[in-house]
Structure formats: structure tokens, C-alpha cells
Amino acid sequence: MRPASQPMPRALVALAALAVVLLAAPLLGLLWRTPWSRALAVVFDPPMLDALWLSLRCSVAAAMLALLLGLPLAAWLASGASRLRATVRVLVTLPMVLPPVVGGVAMLLAFGRNGLVGGPLERWFGLALPFTSEGVVLAETYVALPFLVLTVEGGLRSLDGRYLDAAATLGAGPWRVFRAVTLPMIAPSLRAGLLVAWARALGEFGATITFAGNLAGHTRTMPLAVYTALETSPDAAIVLSLVLVVVSAAVLFCLRRQWFPAR
Numbered sequence: 001m002r003p004a005s006q007p008m009p010r011a012l013v014a015l016a017a018l019a020v021v022l023l024a025a026p027l028l029g030l031l032w033r034t035p036w037s038r039a040l041a042v043v044f045d046p047p048m049l050d051a052l053w054l055s056l057r058c059s060v061a062a063a064m065l066a067l068l069l070g071l072p073l074a075a076w077l078a079s080g081a082s083r084l085r086a087t088v089r090v091l092v093t094l095p096m097v098l099p100p101v102v103g104g105v106a107m108l109l110a111f112g113r114n115g116l117v118g119g120p121l122e123r124w125f126g127l128a129l130p131f132t133s134e135g136v137v138l139a140e141t142y143v144a145l146p147f148l149v150l151t152v153e154g155g156l157r158s159l160d161g162r163y164l165d166a167a168a169t170l171g172a173g174p175w176r177v178f179r180a181v182t183l184p185m186i187a188p189s190l191r192a193g194l195l196v197a198w199a200r201a202l203g204e205f206g207a208t209i210t211f212a213g214n215l216a217g218h219t220r221t222m223p224l225a226v227y228t229a230l231e232t233s234p235d236a237a238i239v240l241s242l243v244l245v246v247v248s249a250a251v252l253f254c255l256r257r258q259w260f261p262a263r
Contacts, residue, residue: 027245034242035235042239050217051225052243055202058133058221062140063148063198069141070148070197071190075178077149078156096146100206107139107211135212136219140201147200148193155189156182192255199251203244 008016035042042048073092077085095103111118111129121127129135159182167177183190205223212219214228222244229237 030238030242030245034238038235039239039242042236043243045236047216048225048236048240051220051222051240054133054136054217054220055222058136058140059198059201059204061137062144062201063194065137065141066145066148066197066201067190067194070145070193071152074149074152074156074193075182078153092146092149094146095143100143100204101210103142104139104207104210107142107207111135111138111211130211131213131215131219133212133218136208136221139207139211140204143204143207144197144201148197151193151196152186152189155186155193159185195251195254199248202247 043052073088077089077092098106108115108130110116111121113119113122113128113130118129121129129138164177164181167181168174172180202221203223204221205227208219208221209224209227214220214224220228222240226237226240226244229240
């Protein structure tokens, strides 16, 4: 039986309603100003399709790269407590709180042609990352990785260690325990982390435009296309913004059981 809800003071209800208005008004304004008669023409315009395809391709690649790098990192962070782990966790969290443009500048200094890592990469392997689609993937991975790591780490920390101990007692090695026991048990957290990382990569703007530029057909993703269209075709910017809103809403719908459990 649900506990009886207690009435809230009217002042708090009014403030809550104001918060709802603040959150809903931008979406309603977007729907109100959307040129519905031109929406399909804008979405299927070749440059917009190029931006959409580039966004999907790069964001999926960034999510996969975040999974490849983030799952082992999350497992290591969840396996104990130490000053080194605390320091690494700060590094993991930092891209979430840094202004995206600052992250892009830092990436240029690290992975640019004269950067700490980018210089040797270009001299030794002829690999230049800035202002390329690979640079888009790298920038998106940088901002998306923390979301996957922290989500999966939370799932690992809530894992009942008795199942792992039982599997080890039965003779399973560390890799088999991880593959056959740990991964299935954290599958909901892993799916949620991967989906949020992909959504964050899809919507990335600041680090991408700073590190990879805004080159049509090469590095212009959907958020950059919205930014460009605002200067030349506001109606197109509105339609593209609505597309990204729909994608974000779809992500939340997929995560409804993970983040909004029924009571």
C-alpha cells in the first residue's frame, strides 16, 4: 500500500509549477515555431542528411570507443578505494563539468599537430586528428566517456559479491567470472551507460567545433548544422533542433525503467 501523500505548502507548489514552466516553455516555443509544412524538405535536404549521417556514424563510433575504454576503467575504479583511484575519478568526472570549448582547446593542445600526443602521432605515423571526422569521434568520446564510466561503476558497486565468490570457488578464472557473471548482472547499467554516452556524443557541440571544426560534409554534425543554420535559415535550425529533441526523448523513453522505475 502506498503511503498517503502529504499536502505541500502552496508556496512550494507555486515554485514547482514555475520550474515546470521554465522547463516546458522552450520545448513549447520550439513546437510553436516549427515550420511543419517545410519540415520534411529540411530534413531530407542533402547537406542536412550528410550532417545527420555524420552525426550518427561518429556518435556510434564514439559510444563504442567509450565502451571499449570505459568498461575496464569502471571495473578498476569499482574494485577498491585508494588515492590513485580517487585521482583518476576526478579526471573521469572533469569533462562533465568543464566548459565544452575549454575541453576542445585542451584537446587541441594534446592532440593537435603540435600537441603533446598529436605531434608524435603525425611525425611518426602521419596521423593528423584535428579537423577530420576521426577528430569528431575523439572529441565526442572525450565528453561521452565519463557518462559510461560513472554509470557502469555504480552498477558494479551495487553488485552482490557473493555471486562472484561462488563462481571463483567453483573454479572459474577472473576473466570467466567477469564474462559469465559480472557482465550479465550489470547489463542494465551497461545498457544505460552506453545509451547515455551515445546521446551525449550525438549532441556534442563545443569540443567538436573547437577541435574538429565545422567543415560541411566532413566535420559538420547535427548540432553544428543547427548552429550554422541559425545564421542563414532559422526555420531549418528549428526543424533540426526538433529532430535532436525527438532523439533525446527517445533515449529517455528507452531508459524509463532504469531511471524512472514504477512504484
